[in-house]
């Protein structure tokens with residue numbers, strides 16, 4: 001199989017899922033989860049330009065944006081020791097580990113102004129975990145390694161790069177700050193020209 005065909009087949013099947021179950025978070029998560037598990041079960045398809053770390057910050061490369069904004073597919077690349085800030089998503093999301101390992105820590109605000117942190121969970125290749133406003137939407141993800149790159153493939157129920165969401169400043173009592181992530185890349189891989197000379 002040409003390596004990008006895996007991603008194309010994922011995009012085709014995920015599109016069918018969101019087409020079948022519009023506005024149904026549970027059905028979309030249930031439908032996309034096994035597709036993502038299958039995609040990250042093979043580490044032979046992600047082009048190097050979407051797997052390149054930055055020296056300072058984790059990177060997010062858009063792989064596919066549904067034209068109707070129903071979902072997006074992003075490769076997240078962590079250099080050694082890199083981590084996200086505490087952040088939310090405001091839509092459903094699935095994280096599938098492709099390479100290396102990552103540590104996910106959930107956070108939950110309490111009505112008394114305190115926050116509680118869940119136990120850090122180590123995610124190995126092939127593992128898929130979910131976030132959403134109904135399941136628990138605030139977390140950090142960190143590279144489990146301080147000497148190599150880790151990569152995960154994320155799927156969201158919106159064009160996540162343009163979603164108005166928030167990061168939370170731990171040094172200021174989890175103060176909420178507006179956040180729109182954008183993407184590190186200017187162009188997505190061309191999934192549609194296989195079979196041509």
Ligand code: FE
Pocket residue numbers: 087088089139141
């Ligand atoms: Fe996240």
